Amino acid sequence: MRLLHTMLRVGDLEESLRFYCDILGMKLLRRKDYPGGQFTLAFVGYGDEIDHTVIELTHNWGVEQYNLGDAYGHIAIGVDDIYATCNTIKERGGKVVREPGPMKHGSTVIAFVEDPSGYKVELIQLAAQNAAPAQQTTEPATTAH
Incomplete structure (x- = not known):
């Protein structure tokens, strides 16, 4: 077994991509729109998914903000x-x-x-x-x- 990715729901995908790619230095590995489900997935990381754990940024169309709660850490x-x-x-x-x-x-x-x-x-x-x-x-x- 191997840890593949962690998913984070984001309100502004473009702003999140700028943060993870331009500020933290990750690369956009892949991105796909799902019009039928009204969401976009973007995978970012420091290396290819075949041998690195990455982050999946999920943008649900029309949702600009999420309640992060108090259980999530970092x-x-x-x-x-x-x-x-x-x-x-x-x-x-x-x-x-x-x-x-x-x-x-x-x-x-x-x-x-x-x-x-x-x-x-x-x-x-x-x-x-x-x-x-x-x-x-x-x-x-x-x-x-």
């Missing part, structure tokens, strides 16, 4: 340099909602960004040598683990 992306990644995301117009720093009850360096539909994306520092720049942010975590 998706996570590992990065080599979390501070540079957050700076790039901000430069590209992305919204960093939790600056990089150690997680609330541990030492793993994390940050959170928010997509146009309000979904949280956690960034996790992968390389220990890049974990702490000269001026580290010590903001408390806004999302509990």
